[in-house]
Amino acid sequence: MHVDEAITSRKSVRRFLPKPVELPVLEHILRVAARAPSGNNVQPWKVYAVAGEARERLCQAIYHAAQHEPDRHHPEYAYYPTTWVEPYLERRRRCGLGLYASLGIGRDDKRAREQQMLRNYLFFDAPVGLLVTMDRRLNTGSFMDLGMFIQSIMLAARGQGLHTCAQAAFAWYHKIAREQLPISEHEILTCGIALGYEDPSAPENAFITERASLEEFASLYGF
Template identity: 65%
Template sequence: MHVDDAILSRKSVRRFLPEPVSLETVEHLLKVAGRAPSGSNIQPWRVHVVGGRARERLSDAIMAAFDAGTADHRPEYHYYPEHWFEPYLGRRRRCGYGLYESLGIQRDDKQKRLEQMRRNYLFFDAPVGMIVTIDRRLEAGSYMDTGMLIQSILVAARGQGLHTCAQAAFAWYHDIIREQLGLDDNELVLCGIALGHEDPEAPENHFITEREPIEAFTTFHGFV
């Protein structure tokens, strides 16, 4: 697959088929993604891959905590701003409303919205899950580096005919993940990634988010 096609066909898949993904395939795409750049080549990331019973145990533990209430669970970093403002608020709302509309969930149906949120912790039924961490002693540049690794994983997966969903939702349950996977104390949980074969019949997988035209985010200097 041409790299342009891999990038353009990448999307957040939220329902996967039960078809397995081999360990060899996962190892291959991680070797490819591991070529992501990082400042001074420090490679500040770690990836914990879960499948089979390990994935089930992790999902079960997180969903039990989710069902008990989320008040005691917070990520160790700020993903979103405390106070939203435009144009980001509008983009976020269009994304959320569009997803729920594809699923037939009304905006005021809190129960069904919670049920959909809960599916994050099943890795949306994907056979393979990943937890991406960063060494907490590092600084902002290493977050950018790890973001490039994550994007490389998503694109490399397309090269293998697979789909993914990057899931910041896992950061809320870092304490459970730490216990389940035996993370080092210096590992800060950034996100999860669901990996597998897309369910083409799932309506939520037909929801494609819009993108701004390059004129909206690019300024050219020195071009005639």
């Protein structure tokens, strides 16, 4: 797959087929992604991949916590702003409305929205879940490195005919994840990634988020 196609065909898939991802395929994806750049080549990332019974235990533990004690859990870094400003507020609103509309969930259907949110903690039924961490002893720049690594995972997955969904929602449940996996005290759980084969019949997978035009985000001089 040409890199342009991998980038433009990448999307957030929220329902996967029950088709396993073979270990050599996963290892290939991670080895390719490890070529992502990082400042002074510090490579600040770690990945915990779960499948089978390990995935089931993790998912059930986090799902239970999200259902029954969500107020007890908080991420170790701020992903979203405390106050939203434009144009980001409107982009966020359109994304949420578009996703729920694709699922036939009304704006006032709080229970259905909550149930859809909880599906994050099942990796949207993907057979493989990844938890990505970063060493907390590093600094803000390493978050840029981490972003490039995560994007590299998602693009390498497209090269293998797979799809993904990056999920910051897992960051809230780092305490539960530490009970299930050997995540050290020096690591921040930054996100999860669902990895598997897309269910093409799922309506939510037909929802494609829009992008700002080139003129909106780029200033070009001297051309």
